[in-house]
Amino acid sequence: GENVEQHPSTLSVQEGDSAVIKCTYSDSASNYFPWYKQELGKRPQLIIDIRSNVGEKKDQRIAVTLNKTAKHFSLHITETQPEDSAVYFCALRGSSNTGKLIFGQGTTLQVKP
Amino acid sequence: NAGVTQTPKFQVLKTGQSMTLQCAQDMNHEYMSWYRQDPGMGLRLIHYSVGAGITDQGEVPNGYNVSRSTTEDFPLRLLSAAPSQTSVYFCASSLGYEQYFGPGTRLTVT
Numbered sequence: 001g002e003n004v005e006q007h008p009s010t011l012s013v014q015e016g017d018s019a020v021i022k023c024t025y026s027d028s029a030s031n032y033f034p035w036y037k038q039e040l041g042k043r044p045q046l047i048i049d050i051r052s053n054v055g056e057k058k059d060q061r062i063a064v065t066l067n068k069t070a071k072h073f074s075l076h077i078t079e080t081q082p083e084d085s086a087v088y089f090c091a092l093r094g095s096s097n098t099g100k101l102i103f104g105q106g107t108t109l110q111v112k113p
Numbered sequence: 114n115a116g117v118t119q120t121p122k123f124q125v126l127k128t129g130q131s132m133t134l135q136c137a138q139d140m141n142h143e144y145m146s147w148y149r150q151d152p153g154m155g156l157r158l159i160h161y162s163v164g165a166g167i168t169d170q171g172e173v174p175n176g177y178n179v180s181r182s183t184t185e186d187f188p189l190r191l192l193s194a195a196p197s198q199t200s201v202y203f204c205a206s207s208l209g210y211e212q213y214f215g216p217g218t219r220l221t222v223t
Contacts (some may be wrong), residue, residue: 009153032210043203043214044156089155099144099163099207100171103156 003027006090006104013080014112021107023090024072032093033066033073034101039086047088048075080111114139117215119204125221126194134189134218136204144207145187146171147179149200150217156203162187194222 004025013019023033034049050057050064050073057064061080066073077084090104120135138145146161148171158171162181176198178190187206191198199222205212 006155034211043216045214046211049211091156093210099209099212100146100158100161101212102158102172103148105153105155 004090004092004102004104006107008107009105010108010110012110012112015080015082017080019077019080019084019109019111020074021088021090021109022072022074023092023104024070025092026071027092027094028068028071030092030094033064034091035062035064035075036089036091036103037086038089038106044089077109080109082111082113085109085111116140117204117206117213119202119215119218121218122216123219125223126191127223128194128196130194132191132194134191134202134204134220136187136189136215137185138187138206138213139185140206140208140213141184142206142208142213143184144209144212145181146205146207146212147177147187147189148203148205149173149198150203151200159189159202191220196222198222 006023031052036044037047038044048064050066061078063076087106087108089106091101117138143164147159148156150156157173160179162168168179202218204215
């Protein structure tokens with residue numbers, strides 16, 4: 001079945017630096033790869049997503065890359081700001097059209113001013 | 114639109130008690146899911162539904178029941194609460210891709 005591993009579990013960067021979080025998966029039929037941001041005490045919210053027919057997608061300071069051959073996808077945040085501090089989750093949807101997502105374990109990002 | 118709503122926000126139960134966590138959405142989404150969130154373990158899928166009358170198990174279904182009698186509502190029932198069910202519970206709905214999460218229910222079982 002679907003499985004996703006997320007690394008690192010914690011990441012500390014200086015304001016203005018870049019941050020990269022990587023997820024690897026096992027099911028080659030997975031076709032949808034979203035990233036969620038969760039601030040303390042809040043619900044997860046979608047920040048960017050990519051589908052399996054696209055290799056890269058960018059939205060201002062955030063980008064996601066997908067390597068289907070190697071079965072990994074990554075979140076890139078450039079010019080980090082203190083408000084980027086949060087827990088980030090990768091997720092994936094398998095080939096079955098059920099809408100269910102399988103989540104990674106999460107990365108706690110701390111951006112130091 | 115209210116989006117996805119959950120009640121209650123907080124709940125304390127004693128071991129062995131039962132209760133129902135409520136979830137409702139007003140976006141006419143077919144897909145609804147329940148997740149639990151524990152520190153260091155991400156969001157784990159408990160049960161999900163692809164439409165009224167259809168439910169299926171996720172990764173961690175034991176100790177929980179669901180039903181989907183309408184498109185709008187997807188309640189989660191704890192049959193006999195155990196301390197291991199202490200967690201934050203999120204309900205989510207989707208049309209197939211982006212999932213919209215409710216605000217969560219923080220449950221403590223003593």
